[in-house]
Amino acid sequence: MINKADLQVNAELYSFIEKEVLTGSGYESETFWQGFSDIIHSFMPENQKLLHKREVIQQKIDDWHKKHKWQEERNDYEAFLREIGYLEEQVEDFKITTQQVDPEIARQAGPQLVVPVNNARYALNAANARWGSLYDGLYGTDVISGDNGAEKGPSYNPVRGEKVIAYAKNFLDETVPLEGASHSDVIRYYIENDTLIAQVPNGKTSLQQQDAFKGHQGSADRPSAVLLQHHGLHIDIRIDASHPIGKTDRAGVKDVVVEAALTTIMDCEDSVTAVDAEDKVLVYRNWLGLMKGNLTEKFAKEGETVHRTLCHDRYYTGKNGDDLKLKGRSLMLIRNVGHLMTNSMLLDRDGNEVHEGIADAVITSLIAVHDLNGKRSNSTEGSIYIVKPKMHGSEEVAFSNRLFNAVEDLLGLERHTIKIGVMDEERRTTLNLKNCIHAVKDRIVFINTGFLDRTGDEIHTSMQAGPVIRKGEMKQSVWLNAYEKSNVDHGLLCGLPGKAQIGKGMWAMPDRMKDMMEQKTGHLKAGGNTAWVPSPTAATLHALHYHEYKVESIQTSLREEITNREQELLTLPLSDRQWSPEEIEQELENNAQGLLGYVVRWVEHGVGCSKVPDIHNVGLMEDRATLRISSQHMTNWLQHGICSEEQIMNVLKKMAKVVDEQNAQDPAYQPMSKDFEKSVAFQAACELIFQGESQPGGYTEPILHKRRLEYKEKMLAVKE
Numbered sequence: 187m188i189n190k191a192d193l194q195v196n197a198e199l200y201s202f203i204e205k206e207v208l209t210g211s212g213y214e215s216e217t218f219w220q221g222f223s224d225i226i227h228s229f230m231p232e233n234q235k236l237l238h239k240r241e242v243i244q245q246k247i248d249d250w251h252k253k254h255k256w257q258e259e260r261n262d263y264e265a266f267l268r269e270i271g272y273l274e275e276q277v278e279d280f281k282i283t284t285q286q287v288d289p290e291i292a293r294q295a296g297p298q299l300v301v302p303v304n305n306a307r308y309a310l311n312a313a314n315a316r317w318g319s320l321y322d323g324l325y326g327t328d329v330i331s332g333d334n335g336a337e338k339g340p341s342y343n344p345v346r347g348e349k350v351i352a353y354a355k356n357f358l359d360e361t362v363p364l365e366g367a368s369h370s371d372v373i374r375y376y377i378e379n380d381t382l383i384a385q386v387p388n389g390k391t392s393l394q395q396q397d398a399f400k401g402h403q404g405s406a407d408r409p410s411a412v413l414l415q416h417h418g419l420h421i422d423i424r425i426d427a428s429h430p431i432g433k434t435d436r437a438g439v440k441d442v443v444v445e446a447a448l449t450t451i452m453d454c455e456d457s458v459t460a461v462d463a464e465d466k467v468l469v470y471r472n473w474l475g476l477m478k479g480n481l482t483e484k485f486a487k488e489g490e491t492v493h494r495t496l497c498h499d500r501y502y503t504g505k506n507g508d509d510l511k512l513k514g515r516s517l518m519l520i521r522n523v524g525h526l527m528t529n530s531m532l533l534d535r536d537g538n539e540v541h542e543g544i545a546d547a548v549i550t551s552l553i554a555v556h557d558l559n560g561k562r563s564n565s566t567e568g569s570i571y572i573v574k575p576k577m578h579g580s581e582e583v584a585f586s587n588r589l590f591n592a593v594e595d596l597l598g599l600e601r602h603t604i605k606i607g608v609m610d611e612e613r614r615t616t617l618n619l620k621n622c623i624h625a626v627k628d629r630i631v632f633i634n635t636g637f638l639d640r641t642g643d644e645i646h647t648s649m650q651a652g653p654v655i656r657k658g659e660m661k662q663s664v665w666l667n668a669y670e671k672s673n674v675d676h677g678l679l680c681g682l683p684g685k686a687q688i689g690k691g692m693w694a695m696p697d698r699m700k701d702m703m704e705q706k707t708g709h710l711k712a713g714g715n716t717a718w719v720p721s722p723t724a725a726t727l728h729a730l731h732y733h734e735y736k737v738e739s740i741q742t743s744l745r746e747e748i749t750n751r752e753q754e755l756l757t758l759p760l761s762d763r764q765w766s767p768e769e770i771e772q773e774l775e776n777n778a779q780g781l782l783g784y785v786v787r788w789v790e791h792g793v794g795c796s797k798v799p800d801i802h803n804v805g806l807m808e809d810r811a812t813l814r815i816s817s818q819h820m821t822n823w824l825q826h827g828i829c830s831e832e833q834i835m836n837v838l839k840k841m842a843k844v845v846d847e848q849n850a851q852d853p854a855y856q857p858m859s860k861d862f863e864k865s866v867a868f869q870a871a872c873e874l875i876f877q878g879e880s881q882p883g884g885y886t887e888p889i890l891h892k893r894r895l896e897y898k899e900k901m902l903a904v905k906e
């Protein structure tokens with residue numbers, strides 16, 4: 187550790203900040219460290235107090251449930267929540283006043299991609315997912331069925347290719363239709379007098395909406411790209427008659443590229459494993475590379491070496507021959523960690539680990555200044571976008587607000603340069619969302635329903651109330667539907683449209699794109715102008731939904747439906763059903779499989795987000811929030827005698843063998859079933875369930891971090 191301004195700083199972190207971040211930033215090292223230390227020492231005590239308050243409140247709620255039957259005393263329950271300050275006194279009506287918000291957030295509606303930022307290969311891919319090939323997105327996924335000879339194979343299947351092209355041309359017909367013809371009839375696109383002309387076998391035609399045409403690349407006569415726009419999103423028809431696909435197309439179209447991930451959340455939180463300075467430096471270094479624009483990654487793929495870099499802006503010839511420049515990258519936000527955890531990378535003057543959320547706020551903002559003072563390739567408006575997860579109620583949001591003020595002062599940034607995306611994912615935040623938004627009304631850029639964490643918190647908060655419904659039933663539950671609607675209500679009431687996003691949650695089945703295409707329109711119809719997707723392909727496909735529906739109009743009509751949903755929000759997801767032994771076993775096995783499949787990769791491989799097959803062999807995106815649900819669910823059933831400890835242990839051992847088999851191809855994988863006692867991952871899984879009741883907020887971080895550190899040490903000892 188290096189002693190600096192009353193802090194002890196891990197040497198690797200210190201060197202990274204000194205040499206890579208401060209150099210060229212315009213900040214003096216001494217001033218920075220002193221200011222950082224001042225922030226730490228003034229904010230840590232309050233952070234601690236807020237965490238303590240969470241514990242006190244939870245204890246009171248637990249005690250209430252132990253003494254009362256919620257089903258019979260609902261009215262008293264609400265009064266009790268008010269009395270203990272869980273339900274806050276609501277502020278007067280107001281509108282948010284956030285300024286300098288980039289258009290991707292303020293005006294455009296479209297997909298939001300999330301990516302673990304410690305994985306440079308994925309993070310680069312995500313930043314570049316602003317534009318996505320529709321042909322690739324369709325060809326590679328189950329959106330196109332493999333029936334009638336259209337299956338995916340080792341080489342290009344022209345039958346499948348035909349289906350892809352038909353789907354894409356149909357999309358063009360629906361979105362940017364031609365007058366009296368289909369895009370599949372076109373034999374040549376060209377531009378004449380700033381108008382797109384489509385030559386068809388029996389003459390020529392043009393777009394029904396002329397102003398959808400925005401520009402082209404190549405010559406007007408034989409363009410290599412035609413740029414269109416619909417519902418604020420661009421569509422780029424790529425033309426090359428010499429290309430293997432273009433050759434087969436009458437108009438030489440080789441692809442339809444759509445504007446896809448308008449925004450990307452570079453995640454430092456639930457999808458990453460970062461337990462010490464070594465891990466955190468990787469997280470920060472990748473963020474720095476993204477902000478400076480020089481992040482690169484070299485990796486082997488399909489026998490070739492790939493060098494991945496960030497995409498450049500796209501240039502077109504616009505109307506009147508003017509140059510038209512469009513961003514080549516997604517607008518990047520950075521998700522900091524919440525208020526809970528501390529990290530050994532920094533110690534305060536008394537030798538205490540510093541709260542990681544405070545360190546993230548300072549360091550990720552400092553890094554983002556490289557964009558603000560540089561080319562502003564990320565935020566042309568000069569803003570820094572921080573997503574703040576897992577805050578409980580408005581006091582905690584106000585704390586973040588003051589922390590961001592302090593960071594702005596330290597970095598000499600204008601007030602409210604740092605924007606905040608508020609994850610509405612804890613029950614106390616949902617119930618007091620108006621106050622939460624008010625606490626950051628000058629800097630808020632989104633409210634997003636993190637329904638996964640929110641489900642975990644729902645179970646944990648009411649742990650003592652009774653057994654909860656099965657995990658799969660949560661999506662239909664009264665509280666969850668009210669929560670989704672209430673979030674939109676508050677977004678509309680507080681004037682988010684035009685300034686900030688009303689966001690919807692993650693599509694957690696990365697391989698089920700057909701289902702996503704059928705179901706994720708629901709997020710738009712419910713008023714979300716963005717929704718989370720797990721991959722660039724999902725972003726490309728989900729983008730089509732924003733052409734189908736104009737969220738702005740939907741939001742306008744939803745204003746009519748705004749209502750007080752508190753009663754529904756306070757409807758606990760309890761069950762009075764007598765489940766059969768088979769149902770109980772199935773529920774436990776399902777939870778255990780996802781839990782173990784995720785935990786083993788987290789603890790022993792340092793992977794924070796995984797695709798884990800569920801009991802039906804569907805690959806599910808698992809992250810810390812889904813782990814919070816499965817562990818808390820098992821804890822809840824154990825707590826209420828739905829199952830016994832012995833039963834859970836047997837299920838865990840049985841499912842550990844299944845997970846071991848699933849990972850058998852990985853030479854670095856150590857089977858849990860070889861020695862359950864010695865497997866750090868297996869022990870972590872047991873702890874998450876058997877000690878789930880006493881985990882703060884039902885969070886999995888404390889156990890995961892402890893066990894990962896233990897595993898790292900074990901590996902180090904083996905090496906030595």
Ligand SMILES: CC(=O)SCCNC(=O)CCNC(=O)[C@H](O)C(C)(C)COP(=O)(O)OP(=O)(O)OC[C@H]1O[C@@H](n2cnc3c(N)ncnc32)[C@H](O)[C@@H]1OP(=O)(O)O
Pocket residue numbers: 299300301302307308309311312453456457487636638639692696720721722795796797806807808809811812
């Ligand atoms: C509750 C919450 O907090 S949700 C938010 C947290 N969750 C996330 O961030 C999910 C992000 N997604 C992911 O991490 C991954 O998609 C996973 C773990 C779900 C699946 O990963 P994999 O099993 O490796 O996926 P798969 O093999 O199908 O695809 C890999 C390819 O897709 C790309 N890819 C997958 N996900 C992403 C992503 N989120 N961003 C960018 N690229 C991605 C990879 O770069 C890779 O392509 P490449 O070989 O050209 O580099």
Ligand SMILES: O=CC(=O)O
Pocket residue numbers: 456609611635636637638639640691692811
């Ligand atoms: O962060 C997202 C969630 O669903 O939790």
Ligand SMILES: [Mg+2]
Pocket residue numbers: 456575609611636638639640811
């Ligand atoms: Mg979450």
